Amino acid sequence: MALIVLSVVEQRLDAVRAALGGGDVGEIALSVGVHRSTLHRWMARYLIEGVAGLSDRSHRPESCPHQVATSVEVLVAEMRRKHPRWGAKRIRMEMLRRPAEGLTVPSVRTIVRILHRQGLSQPRPRKRPRESYVRFQREGPMQMWGIDIVGGIDLVDTRTGEIRGAKIVTGVDDHSRFCVMAKVVERATSRQVCLALAEALARFGVPEEIITDNGKQFTDRFGRHGARNGEVLFDKICRNNGITHRLTQPASPNQNGKVERFHGTFRPDFLDQAEPFESLILAQAAVDAWVEHYNTDRPHQALDDQLPVTPVQRFRPVPEADRALIDVWLPPALKPTESVTDNESPPAQESFTDKESLVDAGPDSPEESWAGGPVELDRVVPASGNMLLCGKQFWLGPARSGQVVRFWASVDMIHVLIGGARVKTVRSHLTVKDLARLVAAGAVNAGPSPLPPIEDGAAVEVDRSIASGGITSLGGKTILAAEILAGRRVGIRIEPDTLQFFDLQSRELLRTRPNPLTPEQVARLRGLRPAGPPPRPSVEPIRVQRRASKDGTISICSQRVSLGRIHRYATVTIYVSETTLRSSWTTVEPESSGAPPERR
Incomplete structure (x- = not known):
């Protein structure tokens, strides 16, 4: 016998007919698996509506006192359509900042449901869970800046119509998310990055720490000369101003997440919409206007996800009284402009293309000019322990890596000091031109020689x-x-x-x-x-010796010179002058010949 599956309505109809036929209501309800009151309700609906009354009905209440008003739902949908990148939290923030009369601001979850009902929600791909990231935030402003470089802005040549890309040097305060710099540059060279940093230091003061990636503008950690030089100009500015320069791990932009998140807003809201600019001045003005809006008018959810808080409300520059105690150190060829006091609100980013905040210091510069004598400069010992100064190597050993070394250099002597103690003194190979180049790179006028003065009769x-x-x-x-x-x-x-x-x-x-x-x-x-008068080194030529390789080549002043295989393993004397290299060598005949060595 085949099994017949009855629908829910048919089962209810059989129970109702049995009850109307005089059956016991309690037993019938028990056999169907419902309460007797439910069976009585089915009977009443059957007598009034017939079989259609036995079908399932919606449990939705006829009215809901706390339901979102239609006007609120319309407002949420309009804000989302006008700003497609705004999420539920941002929409709620804007409704709190500019409340409409007679409307109640809904919760974040309510706004999410409204966007879903209106078909305005955008499904996102699954990402790494936020809980897996280690978040950090400094407790106060000016404790750490995150600095990076971003592209995406274009400049156009009005004569030829050629479009070329430019870069923007950006910096964000870790605590307040305040944008401290947004400098438009044609090429993100080390000098341009340092100019942008110097402008920010002059305007807001010196932060305690700066975090960057491993770009060659910020560090020579992975550069071709990293093991030799160990320091770039950005590192030097940080070190001389007492700023701890932190570097992210390679290929880890999330470790500098504050400025990367700033780029996540800056790129779609400005860079993707901006047309090519005719000059750096116009591009800088447009960037400054957007940064002003970002700092003063746009609430940042990371600061408070319940109430609207803008970065300018959390940011405070270094007090003017504290800045007056210690001047900002910059290379002698640069000088800062006006600063921002703690009683003033930080201004918008200004364009420094036509009004340079850092300019070349000429002879009339108020900075101390070079007196033409000895100079002093600081270097950091690289991991190899081998340093280079104007083409001359100074071996200090890996044990001293990371230490700050001060060079006292003149055309006569070079002294190497660590912690104020002299560790090495050598004959100087420097000329006046070399000293001038060192001054241009940041060297300063030297104090007295580390060697004590020689009294009469002491030498x-x-x-x-x-x-x-x-x-x-x-x-x-x-x-x-x-x-x-x-x-x-x-x-x-x-x-x-x-x-x-x-x-x-x-x-x-x-x-x-x-x-x-x-x-x-x-x-x-x-x-x-x-003792007679102190001896003086000759300016040129300088005589050095090299031993030729098996190929008959030598290396002098980073220049390879080929002498020929006939002179391999010969000891060569090189006379080095400013424009020429003159060599002589000694050819040793076999001992059996008894002939004296021949000099050529």
Whole structure:
């Protein structure tokens, strides 16, 4: 026998007919699985409406006192259509900031349901859950800035119609999300980035920390000369102003998320809608207007997701009294302009294309100009421990990596100091032009020499011959002069801290070494005599020695010189001047020939 499946209406109809036929209502309700009152309700609906009354009905109430008003739903839909990127939280913020008369602001979930009913909700792809990210935020303004570079703005040449891309150097305060810089530049070079940073420092003061990515404008961490130089101009400005420069991990933009989120608003709201600009001035003016709106009129949900709070309400620059205590350090070729006090609201970003806040300092600059004498500059020891100053290497060792080294440089001597203590003194290879280039890169006028002044009678001289290997003996101590001086008779000027090796005829300074002798040992030296005038190094040519490789090549001043395979492994003497390299070498014949070496 086939099974017949009855519908719900048919089951209810059978129960109603059985009850109307005189059956027991309680037993019939029990067999159907409902309460007897439900069976009585079915009977009443059947007698009034017939079989149609037994079908299911909606449980929705006829009225809802707390239902959203139609006018509110219309307003929400209009705001979403006008601003497609606004979400439920932003729509609620705007309704709180500009409340309409007689309308109640709904909750975020209510607005989400309204957008869904109106077909205005946009499904988003599944992303990494927010809980998996480690969020951080500084407790107050001016504690950390996030700085980055963004493209997407175009400039057009009105004569040719050619369109070229430009960049914008942006910076955001970590606590308040206040945009501290938005500088339009044609090329995001290291100098342009530092100019934008210097303008922000002059306007708002110095933050405690700055976080950036590993771009070559910010650090030489992954650059070609990172292990050698270890510092770029951006790093130097941070270090001299006491700013901790933090770097994100490679390929981790989320670690600089505040400024990246700023780009997430800046790009669709401005960059994607802006037409090409005819000049940097017009582009900067448009960017400044948008940044003014972002800082002062646009609420930021990260500051308070319940009440509208703008970045300018949370941001405070460094007080003027604190800024007056320590000046902002900038390279001598740059100078700052006006600043913002803590009693004033931060102004809109101004265009500095026609009114430069940082200009080249000429001879009449109020900054201290170079006096033409010795200079001082600071460098950070790289991880390799090998530093470079105007083409000359200074080996300090990996143990000193990360330490700040001060160079005291003149055309005569170069002193290397760490923590105020002199660790090395060498003969200077610098010219006046080299010193001028160092000043342009940030060096300043030097103070007194790290060596104590020589009093009358404190310096003495002796003559000694340099043995093979470039060594000599003084007071029972073996002194390394230089291998190039082997076989020569030289004079040695003995000062309390240094030994200066010089040529006896011309008094040309050849080498400088630290003095390991005590005054008692100096007094007992053989051939001691009062010192003459201090020796001076010759300007040019400078003589150095190189050993040719198996291919007959040598390297001098970062320049490879090919001598030919016939001269491989030969010891070559190079005379280096400003415009020429002159070489001579010694060819050693086999010992069996007994012939003297031939110099060429």
